[in-house]
Amino acid sequence: MLLKLDAQRGMPKGRQIVDQIRRLIQRGHLRTGERLPSTRHLAEQLGLHRSTVSTAYQELWALGWLDLRPGAQPRVRQREALMDLEGPPQSPFPWADRLVLPRDIPEAPRPALQPGLISFRDFGMDPRLMPMDPFVRSLRAVLRRQGPQAMHYGDPQGQPGLRSCLAQRLGQHGVQAHPEELLITFGAQQALDLTLRGLARPGDAVLVESPTYQQMLKLLDLHGLRALTLPEGSAGIDFAALESLVRRERPVLLYVMPSFQNPTGRCLDQSQRESLMALCERLSLPILEDGFTEEMKYFGRPMLPLKSMDRTGHVMYAGTFSKVLFPGLRLGWLLAPRPCTEALTAVRRAGELCPPPLLQEALEDFLRKGHFDQHLARLHRRFRRRMEVTHTILRRELDPAFVRWEAPSGGYLLWLELLGFEGVNLEQELQRFGVAVKDGASFFALPPPGRRFLRLSISNLDEAEITEGLARLGRGLRALSKREQG
């Protein structure tokens, strides 16, 4: 038996023995029943301590490659399908048909990012605007102050300091929050998942806007829930139709994004907010309000979340730092009446115990030192300009004969309705003009027949990129429209 131990590779000698013998067996150079040198013999041969070889043999025994018997020489053991072990993983999984999967919402495959493509698809913080330096200082401050404590288990509900800091901040949106009512989550996303986990049973119905946040449709499906859509008339929500729908279908939850909705970028106006609250209170329908870009109001007068009007415990309010600070923090929250927060904390505790304390403590430090407020002010200045440019160029480049849109008062999103273009793969066709967009169909529980929408996100683009990108979009749509008519 020929083993070559390599001192240069930095791998422990015992490990090299195990790997090499295993390979010899796998490749058939050592066969079932064949004898290996005794521990002493091999140790002498390789110039190693006997215990190193002995440990390696024991590991090979535990792995099922060798038979070891006191006083006898080691032998290659009988094993089935030894040759299986090489090559890429192709383990079967006999229970594959039992797996629960979220619905695979039909979506055009994500375009490969060709060089020079301007993407209105991506919806995340612009890395150029992330306040890295003060955050790194906050990380360091926490590590210095807390030492190993910052790397230990934390509070399953979220670090108390962050919760209390967040409760204060929510006051700025007119929301009265107590730190005990707040649960720190992995982004707003997990707040939605936990709420469904805590409040809904398979088969229940949940009311959503149409269109709505695509990931919420996946979550509903994953939880085995039915999506009902909020009836709309010409002037917004049709409250009479809503009331009869609720009485008939008894949904367990209404999910809404009243401010800068994803995908439409729209805001529910104050009177609709009040009517919706009043109706839900009367019908005893709990509301899950997703305020994922609440902070991005940079035009016009303030608009406050439904939660700010909630006196009866009807509203659970989810928010996140992902869309205005660092997505990678994975920190968001759910604000809910205490019994609900307690129950969902118990669910989270059984699930992941707690979110990483270090990131929460650093975020608290960052907030308390005023960096978040400064950052937001800067973000507002930037996006006021970006959105103004967007409006200007849209008016210049898009022909109202085949595109309609509303100018949003904040946020990052625009929603275009296209007239015509039936059967056209818009994502793919527009890419030829150097611009990536998102087809609106995936945001509907039931896409309205014959209508076409595009979602545009300007979150990652500066003024020059927006100007050029929208010019390409305009060119592309004009060309496609001509082709259609031609």
Next chain:
Amino acid sequence: MLLKLDAQRGMPKGRQIVDQIRRLIQRGHLRTGERLPSTRHLAEQLGLHRSTVSTAYQELWALGWLDLRPGAQPRVRQREALMDLEGPPQSPFPWADRLVLPRDIPEAPRPALQPGLISFRDFGMDPRLMPMDPFVRSLRAVLRRQGPQAMHYGDPQGQPGLRSCLAQRLGQHGVQAHPEELLITFGAQQALDLTLRGLARPGDAVLVESPTYQQMLKLLDLHGLRALTLPEGSAGIDFAALESLVRRERPVLLYVMPSFQNPTGRCLDQSQRESLMALCERLSLPILEDGFTEEMKYFGRPMLPLKSMDRTGHVMYAGTFSKVLFPGLRLGWLLAPRPCTEALTAVRRAGELCPPPLLQEALEDFLRKGHFDQHLARLHRRFRRRMEVTHTILRRELDPAFVRWEAPSGGYLLWLELLGFEGVNLEQELQRFGVAVKDGASFFALPPPGRRFLRLSISNLDEAEITEGLARLGRGLRALSKREQG
């Protein structure tokens, strides 16, 4: 109306106006219908720009405190229950009875940590042994190298670099892992939760050891699953009884911790491992193997996970860095056949999108630079000594007439069976002797009648603390036993 704006407090003036007017209304100093000064008038009075006051009034309107009509003076609006707003949060939650909750496993209340108490309850990394400096250097290296990218969204399956590094490491335990088969989770805990989420339906049965990991019992309950217990005979698992149980009850999963089990600290021996694998393969029963302290083998010959023998895709293998490095990283993994990993990645993506990339990248850097191996070697040296002391002192202090235990070959845990002590609240009584322990009852799906157990963890205690703590335990048990007999 008397408003006092304070330039020193650092709070924006507009915010101060909103807060103060709201307080005046809440306290009854301003009543429903009462008029407020016009925007211009109040701006002059306070020496502010008119738009500041106007924005504050608009916010008060949006909050429902004021009526604003063009050309008219603002008035205090009619609102119900204004006085509710002060005081601690006591929001009702009308759907409280609908909430799903994990079973509240009866447990003696966690003892308040009296000064000087030595705690064998806590089961977490000893902060004194956490390798902070190299980890902080890894964090810095990643932030320097990646900049904002480290704070952006990451891979829902976990960062590819960490997965590939982990796949290599698992080879050291004889496990053939491919990065695509690995899902990075929030600790082993979330691997368990996700597996149940993906593979089990309410009403299904899951086989667990008895006793087993307490949080698994909570998870089973949360998922609406039935716990079956692995039948044991005098020589370990009773395979005949197990086979007939599986045929009768058709469990969807077997959950085991073959190495340093929590709570008993025991290891399943190699021949039992092999028989268990063979039986599960024959009965087509998937295994969820929890290797949460796999790395803590510091005595005796190597012992490899069931996963190392898996050629048929029967084993899902969960592990974690929580018990050997930093609990607060919240990083663990599930290694499973690819169809399973893919499905659970989709579930996680719908839930929290991805774990924080920064912490994963820093962990990868830490692993690749060899710091984890160095740290483990140090940990092994320390715990070899700590466990040796534990054995010595246990033999000296505990009377085999009323306490039995086995000396574990690694890990942090010991499991004592007490003879007698029926009806005694051991946690509470032993605290009077200055020592905290964990009653074993909460680790059983069905506690065996008339038997008493204690779980001791030495994870947080050095040799001196172990020596003193076990002496106190011995003293306490002797005293309680005397009282029982007296």
